[in-house]
Amino acid sequence: MNETSRGIQTGPTQIDVYWSPIVSPQNGGSAVLSYHLQFDNGTASTNWTDVVGVAVDSLATTVIVSTDIVSGQVYGFRVRARNIFGWGPYSPVTQIQAAREPGKPIAPVTSIDSVKGGMAITWTAPDARGSAITSYKIEIANSLGTLWYEDDDCDGTKPAILNTVPLRCVIPMETLLGAPYNYAFNELVKVRVSAANFYLFGELSPESESTGARIRVIPIKMAPPTADPLSTDVTLIINWVALSGADAGNSPVQGYSLLWDAGNSTRTDEEFAELENKLVTSFTVNGVTGGLTYRFKVRARNIYGYGPASDSTQVVPRDAPGKTATPTV
Numbered sequence: 657m658n659e660t661s662r663g664i665q666t667g668p669t670q671i672d673v674y675w676s677p678i679v680s681p682q683n684g685g686s687a688v689l690s691y692h693l694q695f696d697n698g699t700a701s702t703n704w705t706d707v708v709g710v711a712v713d714s715l716a717t718t719v720i721v722s723t724d725i726v727s728g729q730v731y732g733f734r735v736r737a738r739n740i741f742g743w744g745p746y747s748p749v750t751q752i753q754a755a756r757e758p759g760k761p762i763a764p765v766t767s768i769d770s771v772k773g774g775m776a777i778t779w780t781a782p783d784a785r786g787s788a789i790t791s792y793k794i795e796i797a798n799s800l801g802t803l804w805y806e807d808d809d810c811d812g813t814k815p816a817i818l819n820t821v822p823l824r825c826v827i828p829m830e831t832l833l834g835a836p837y838n839y840a841f842n843e844l845v846k847v848r849v850s851a852a853n854f855y856l857f858g859e860l861s862p863e864s865e866s867t868g869a870r871i872r873v874i875p876i877k878m879a880p881p882t883a884d885p886l887s888t889d890v891t892l893i894i895n896w897v898a899l900s901g902a903d904a905g906n907s908p909v910q911g912y913s914l915l916w917d918a919g920n921s922t923r924t925d926e927e928f929a930e931l932e933n934k935l936v937t938s939f940t941v942n943g944v945t946g947g948l949t950y951r952f953k954v955r956a957r958n959i960y961g962y963g964p965a966s967d968s969t970q971v972v973p974r975d976a977p978g979k980t981a982t983p984t985v
Contacts, residue, residue, distance in 0.1 A: 657675075657678060657682075657735060657736050657737055657744055657745065657746065657747040658675050658676045658678065658747060659675065659734075659735075659747040659748045659749075659750050660673045660674065660675045660693070660733040660734065660735055660747060660750040660752075661673070661674055661675065661750065662750070662752045663718060663720075665720060666752060666753075666754070666755070666756060667754070667755070667756045667785060667786070668725075668727035668728065668754055668755055668756070668783075668785045668786035669722060669725055669727065669754070670720050670721065670722040670725055670754070671695075671720070671721045671722075671725060671731055671733075671752050671754055672718070672719075672720050673693070673695075673718070673719055673720075673721065673733050673750075673752060674717055674718035674719075675691070675717055675718075675735050675747070676717065677691075677715075677717050678737055683737065683739055684739050684741060684744070686739040686740050686741060687739060687740075688715065688737045688738065688739055689713055689715075689738050689739055689740065690709045690710075690713035690714055690715065690737070690738045691708070691709045691714055691715065691716065691717065691735055691736070691737050691738075692706070692708070692709035692710055692714075692735065692736050692737070692738065692743065693706075693707040693708050693709055693714075693719055693733065693734075693735045694706055694707060694733070694734055694735070694746075695707055695721060695731050695732060695733045695734075696731060696732040696733075696749075697724070697731070698726065698729045698730065698731055699732075700732070701732045701749055704734075707719055707721060709738075713738075725754050726754060727754055727755065727785070727786040728753065728754060728755055728786040728787065729753070729754050729786075730751050730752070730753045730754075731751070731752055731753075731754065732749045732750070732751055732752075733749065733750050733752060734746040734747050734748070734749050734750070735747050753786060753787065753854075754786050755785055755786025755787035755853070755854070755855065756785050756786065756787070756855050757785065757852070757853060757855040757856055757857060757858040758782050758783065758784055758785055758787075758789055758850075758851035758852065758853050758857075758858035759782040759783035759784075759785055759851075759858055759859070760782060760858060760859035760860070760861060761779055761780060761781070761782040761849050761850065761851060761858075761861035762779075762780055762782075762861060762862070763848075763861055763862040763863060763864055763865060764777050764778060764779040764794075764847050764848065764849045764861060764864050765777075765778045765779070765864065765865070765868065766778075766845055766847055766864045766868035766869035767868070767869050768869050768872060768907070769826045772826055772828070772959075773829055773872070773907065773958075773959035773960050774809075774826040774827050774828045774829055774831075775826065775827045775829065775832060775845055775869045776824060776825070776826045776869070777794060777810060777824065777825050777826070777827065777847050777849075777864075778822055778823065778824045779792070779794075779823050779824075779849045779861070780822070780823065781823060781851065782851050782858065782861075784851075784853060785853075785858075787853035787854045787855055788853060788854075789818075789851045789852065789853050790813075790818075790852055790853055790854070791812050791813040791818065791851070791852045792812030792813075792817070792818065792823070792849055792850070792851050792852070793806065793812055793849065793850045793851075793852070793857060794806065794807075794810040794811075794812050794825060794847065794849050795847065795848050795849070795850075795860075796810075796827065796832070796837060796845065796846070796847050797837075797845075797846040797847070797848075797863075798836055798837050798838060798839075799837060799838045799839045799840065799843055801846060803836070804848070805836055805837065807827055807831060809825060809826060809827050809828065809831065810825035810826075810827055812825075812849075829871065829872060829873070829960060832845060832871060833871065833873075839871045840871065841871055841872075841873050841902075841905075841906075842870050842871060842902065842906060843870060843871050844866060844868060844869075844870050845864075845868065845869055845870065845871065846863045846864055847863065847864040847868075848860050848861050848862070848863050848864070849861045870906065872905050872906045872907045872958075872960065873905040873906075873960060874905050874958060874960045874961050874962060874963045875899050875903065875904050875905050875909060875955075875956035875957070875958055875962075875963030876899070876903050876904075876905075876963055876964075877955075877963060877964040877965070877966060878896060878897070878899065878954050878955060878956055878963065878965075878966040879896070879897055879966060880952075880953070880954075880966045880967045880968065880969040881894045881895060881896040881914065881952050881953070881954045881966065881969050882894070882895050882896070882969060883895075883969070883971045884938070887971070887973065888973065888974075888975040889944075889946030889947070889973045889974055889975040890942070890943065890944060890946065890973065890975075891940060891941065891942050891943075891944065891973075892940070892941040892944050892950065892971055892973055893938060893939075893940050893941075894914060894938065894939050894940075894941065894952050894969075894971070895937060895938045896912065896914075896937055896938075896954045896966075897937065898912075898937050899956050899963075904956065904958060905958050905960060905963070907958040907959055907960060908958060908959075909935065909956050909957065909958055910935065910957050910958055910959065911933050911934055911935050911956075911957045912932070912933070912934070912935065912936065912937065912954055912955070912956055912957070913930055913932070913933045913954065913955050913956075913957060913962065913965075914930070914931045914932040914933075914939050914952065914953075914954050915928035915929065915930055915931065915952065915953045915954070915955070915965060916928060916929060916931055916941070916950060916951060916952045916953075917929075917950065917951045917968075918950070919944070919945065919948045919949070919950050921949065921951075923951075925953070925965070925968070928951070928953060928965075933957075944973045945973065946973045946974060946975065947972060947973070947974070948972070948973065949970055949971070949972050950970070950971050950972070950973070951968040951969065951970055951971075952968060952969045952971060953965040953966050953967070953968045953969070954966050
């Protein structure tokens with residue numbers, strides 16, 4: 657007798673078992689009158705329970721067993737046939753697990769990682785359906801939404817990702833800006849996830865929500881700084897306008913870098929020195945020389961790096977004349 661096989665409807669709550677009907681000459685030259693199916697009820701082939709074909713003859717070659725099935729449990733099955741001359745021998749035992757591929761995950765969630773600045777992808781494990789999940793496939797669409805790619809930073813076969821709580825990975829922003837994704841500033845990134853176990857991959861999740869993460873970049877080029885009216889011939893107060901929102905690359909500014917030539921007109925733009933690098937919009941330079949020309953530039957920094965420096969501002973320290981002495985007549 658041919659052994660039994662696992663049917664496609666097998667899952668955590670039922671076993672779909674089937675076998676091939678026997679024909680001449682395996683049927684002994686006489687038509688089969690009944691097939692007798694037994695299973696061990698999870699006892700490792702120790703105790704056998706009749707399923708069909710004894711009390712009432714059955715010519716069915718596929719049976720679904722759903723009574724007292726435990727998710728993940730392995731069950732043994734065997735079958736034999738009877739003709740007019742009696743029962744033939746049982747088939748070899750087939751072990752079938754009450755399991756199938758994982759269920760469909762819910763849509764993953766995207767956000768901006770506060771430490772690295774990359775796009776964080778978080779998802780929830782679906783129903784494993786009787787067999788432990790062994791890997792995830794995390795797919796990111798290109799900017800056109802026409803092709804989907806996997807990235808090594810979100811390789812769902814790696815234990816470092818597979819075992820995170822919650823399930824999470826981070827894609828660097830520069831990866832998404834380059835090929836094959838080719839995203840541009842402020843574009844929405846689309847992601848989907850699927851899970852696999854011993855029975856391979858289950859259904860793909862829906863795409864991540866439209867409220868998810870968008871592409872962020874370095875700040876824009878700032879407007880040139882300006883000299884405060886309270887500056888004197890020995891002290892310069894330099895002010896600049898803070899960046900926010902899209903101008904800041906949709907990421908909080910972490911500091912402003914004020915650069916100057918220290919009054920050296922031969923210095924190139926690349927040779928400017930840094931005076932300040934803090935989250936402030938004003939800086940006081942003491943000890944300048946009245947009448948000497950100074951050049952200043954400013955740039956903003958967020959988690960992705962420095963934006964381009966502004967054009968330079970030229971400032972000459974001057975002051976109103978001091979109070980004169982009392983005239984003598």
